[in-house]
Amino acid sequence: MANLLDYLDWRGDLTLAQAPFNEVDNLILSELSYLDFGGIVPPPGEKGGVPLHQAAEAFFRRYGEAENIDMGVLVPSDIPVMLRRMAACPRFRDMELHCFADWLDNEQAEQFAALTVDTGDGRLYMAFRGTDDTLAGWKEDLHMACMPQVPAQAMAVQYTRQAAKQLPRRKLRLGGHSKGGNLAVYAAVFCTAAVQRRIERIWSNDGPGFHHDLRELPAHRKVADRIMSIVPSSSVVGMLLEHEEDYEVVESSQRGLWQHDGFSWEVLGDHFVRLGSVDRQSRLYDKALHSWVRQMPMEQRERFVEGLFSVLTASGAQTLTDLKEDRLKSAGAMVRAMKDMDKDTRDALFYAVGLLLRTNAQAALEDWQQEGEKKRNAKKKEKRQ
Incomplete structure (x- = not known):
């Protein structure tokens, strides 16, 4: 089945004027925020943007061939390859990159990065980076179970306000993968009312939930119908803490925790392959971890x-x-x-x-039992025939 890279090969020749922005484009731009564009894309507060194909040229001059770039243990190594293909296709090559922010404090366990993309259809996509290879970032993730607000969430709100002010009069899309999805939802809930009115869609791509239930807040209710939460069938990260009850489940070519890799999500045309619900393993994780954390x-x-x-x-x-x-x-x-x-x-x-x-x-064990039951039923069917 096709993935993000296949999508770029097969549909990258279609501009947004020919085929509107979709959920696959959302995940691609979310993954883009994992790359280090420091010194290539202007930071918040500096005017001007850089066409994606020019940013890609500068990035590869600095880091070398896409296939040789080490993204760390858990960040997909396909992301630099994705950038190279984006730079070559009409759909993405001329999108402008703005407001690249990257902050890391190992001592305070703070990790935040974001990128704003002018997609060329009158809209901006604010992409929030998920947890990277740093232990500080993972520690901050776990702090979400202890603190009403972690530093990255506060930074996401500030970033959204600043980027929206710097690039006015355009509709906004917010999104991210993993922790980035959490930050996108949090920023949408706590940004100003004026910025909220500009938000068209918020994507949380297998993003964890929250220490407290944001769904009960009036500010969340104002944007709730614009939140799209996407999780793979064996989601672990996206089921953590208090999460959105309405979510779309997508097929993955991986198993278990490795389904968190967005490059394993199966693509058909301009959308992900849908499933009816998360699998038993994901529900078990959700129930067990929720129970343990609450106690x-x-x-x-x-x-x-x-x-x-x-x-x-x-x-x-x-x-x-x-x-x-x-x-x-x-x-x-x-x-x-x-x-x-x-x-x-x-x-x-x-x-x-x-x-x-x-x-x-x-x-x-349940999978083994279910498989055994299928085989027994198949044998009974053969005997009857």
């Missing part, structure tokens, strides 16, 4: 997050790639860090790992 007092949640990242960073690692490249050093440092933490936090870490393992095992 854990807020103070214990905070200790859990701090404990987890004291273990992950014990070797001096700042990215997932660091952990992967020096596994022996990381493993030894983690064991020592686990010994030093208090019993409650250590027990919570073991419980979290055990919870995920049990949920996976339960899903696998």
Whole structure:
């Protein structure tokens, strides 16, 4: 089945005047925000934009061939390849890139990046980056279970207001993948009423939910009918915390947690291949993790997050790639860090790992039972014939 790269090959020759902006275009621009356009695309506050094909030329001059660019452990390596194809096709090549923002503070666990794209059809797409390879970004994600607002969410609101003011009189589309989807929804809810009126659509592409239920807020109700939440069938990230109840489920060529990769989402024409609902594994994760988080007092949640990242960073690692490249050093440092933490936090870490393992095992057992039942029914049918 086709994916984002196939879409660019097969439909990239159609301009937005010929085929309107769609949900696949949304995910492509969301993925684009994972790239480092610092020094290539002007930051917020600086006027002017850069055509996408020119930004791509500058990007590849800096980083080399698309196939050789390392995006880290979990960020798809197909993104630079996607940029190269976007630069070659009429649909995307002349879109203008504006307001590139990129902020990382390892000490404070803050990670935020965003990009605004003038799509050329009288609209802007504000793309918020999801969690990248940095441990600071992952720590901030977990803080979402402890804090009413994390720094990236506050930055997303500020960014939206500033970019909307800098580029006036155009309709807005907001979107992002993973944490970026959460930021897009949060920014839409908490931006000014004037900016809200300009928002045409908000996309959360397998984005996690919120510490508190935004759906109860009047500001959320004002934009609720413009939110499109898309999750793969085995969604884990998109089912975390309090999430949108109305979501579209799409087919993926991967299994389990790896379905979070947007390049695994199957494309048919100008849309993703739809499924009726998330699968049993996703529902099990949702039920188990919700139950566990709700039962854990807020103070214990905070200790859990701090404990987890004291273990992950014990070797001096700042990215997932660091952990992967020096596994022996990381493993030894983690064991020592686990010994030093208090019993409650250590027990919570073991419980979290055990919870995920049990949920996976339960899903696998149910799949095995279902497959056995199918085979038995097929044999009965053969005998009757």
